[in-house]
Amino acid sequence: MLTLFHHPMFAACRFVRLVFGEYGEDLALIEEKPWARRKEFLTLNAAGTLPVLLAEGDTPLVGATVIAEYLDETRGVLKRERRLFAEGPMERAEIRRLIDWYLTKTDGEVTRHLVRERVLKPVMPAEDGGGSPDSGAIRAARANIRQHMKYTNWLAGTRHWLAGPRLTYADLAAAAAFSVLDYLGEIDWREHAAAREWYTRVKSRPSFRPLLTDRVRGLSPVSHYADLDF
Amino acid sequence: MLTLFHHPMFAACRFVRLVFGEYGEDLALIEEKPWARRKEFLTLNAAGTLPVLLAEGDTPLVGATVIAEYLDETRGVLKRERRLFAEGPMERAEIRRLIDWYLTKTDGEVTRHLVRERVLKPVMPAEDGGGSPDSGAIRAARANIRQHMKYTNWLAGTRHWLAGPRLTYADLAAAAAFSVLDYLGEIDWREHAAAREWYTRVKSRPSFRPLLTDRVRGLSPVSHYADLDF
Structure with missing residues (x-):
């Protein structure tokens, strides 16, 4: 193992x-x-x-x-x-672009900041940078969520899975990012029906179960977090 | 083409x-x-x-x-x-780690900030964020250069090329980053003999020539920039 x-x-x-x-x-x-x-x-x-x-x-x-x-x-x-990857170079490039989108771009504009301010800082020692969350950083990250939701909604509405007809790394990267934001109650799913339908499909997979039982100290997930029919 | x-x-x-x-x-x-x-x-x-x-x-x-x-x-x-990549999965992973090091980590800690402050801001319209360089951002980026030079010096002193016995993407990623910093006169090569010897080898390759003739508006390169025996 x-x-x-x-x-x-x-x-x-x-x-x-x-x-x-x-x-x-x-x-x-x-x-x-x-x-x-x-x-x-x-x-x-x-x-x-x-x-x-x-x-x-x-x-x-x-x-x-x-x-x-x-x-x-x-x-x-x-x-x-x-296989969670495609065979052809062009399809592979598209999957890689989306991994990068969700794990670098979404992370750098949204996810990482909300996790740092809301999850890490409250439990970090002061000498390592812990302390009160920076409300300006939280506001800036929240302002960026909508763009990423809209883009995902567009992808999910155009394709069966985010990179095409099959489940790939792209779906897992996006769902990983959204699952963190969803735990924190940062996502309003009502406005993004296609993204929500896609996320429900990913969230229902057995591979997702361990993530739905994750808990962090001092911060419970939003009530629908582990709900497969949210 | x-x-x-x-x-x-x-x-x-x-x-x-x-x-x-x-x-x-x-x-x-x-x-x-x-x-x-x-x-x-x-x-x-x-x-x-x-x-x-x-x-x-x-x-x-x-x-x-x-x-x-x-x-x-x-x-x-x-x-x-x-081929600029390896055959084996482990060797490929090491090359990918180093591409990521130089084009994401070095970029996010050093290169991108110095380029933004020293190259882009002076020519950007004010409404797009142009204006005077932020000396604090420049200072912070400069403080991080040393760590990246030391790491590269260690790699270059331990291996013939940065990822092993052959020239790979890792060397081109690192040299791309250092060539930008070198243009700006931000690198003190004297303290890092192994890195310097490695960079001289990459810089001497025909593929590097077009980069050595690049010029940006209003900012000449440091005198040794295109010098193959600096």
Whole structure:
């Protein structure tokens, strides 16, 4: 069994857990406090970022896209119609564009900021940057959510899954990001029917179950978080 | 011939140009003002980011890593010992980690900020965010350069090329970032002999020549910028 260093409220870590879940492969989880810069962890990844996968031979693989490409090369190619990636270079490029959209762009404009202010800062020691949330940062992140919802709604309304006719990494990356925001009660699903229908489909998959039981200290999820008919 | 929408001082765009150069393939360049959010450009890439490659069939490919993976799948696999990627999944993961290090981490901690403050703001209209550079942002970015130089010096002192025995995407990503910083005179090479020796080797390659003749309006490069024996 491989080991993942993760944080339960980081979209990129949730994405990797979903991929393992879809491929039916067990994964040992080690929760890492990303602000602690633990020495043993830094020897695995000098950048101190999450996720890090200890792959075959305990080689650390750093970052969601690096891990996803590795898993496709070592698992996905053998999965036939259950492969979470496409065969053709153009279709692969589209899936990669969407992984990057949700795990880099959405993260940098929305997710990461809300997680830092609402989840991490209240439990971080003051000397590591903990303390009261910055309401300006929260407001700025919230102002950006709508654009990402609209874009997802457009994709979900145009295609069966976000990157085309099949479930791919793109859906798992997007759902990972939205599941974090949904936990925090930051998403108004009513205005985005196509996105909601798509998210319900992803959320109903067995791979999603472990994410729906995640809880963070001192912060309960919004009431519909684990509800499959929200 | 394919077309690249780029900015001459963006590391990720330089990286793509270096890859085309190494593969001996001509590339049409269209310089894009990233702050202008030109309508025709946004139809190619709703995120408005650079680089964007118009690939076969004029399909837009967004982002340096997406483009690099596409070029490997459509060109690299045929290049034998001139391939800029490795064969094995682990070696590929290491190359991807380093692309991400230089084009995301170094960019987010150093390069992007110095380019914004020193290159873009002086020529941007005030209503798009132009104006005087923010000296605090410049100071913060400069404080981070040393760590990236030290890490590169360690890699270059341990391996022949940054990801191992052969020239790969990792070298081109790192050299793209350093070439931008070097243009701006932000690098003190004297303290980092191994990094300097490595950079001299990359800089001497024919693929690098077009980058050494790049000039941006109102800002000349540091005197040794195009000097192969600096």
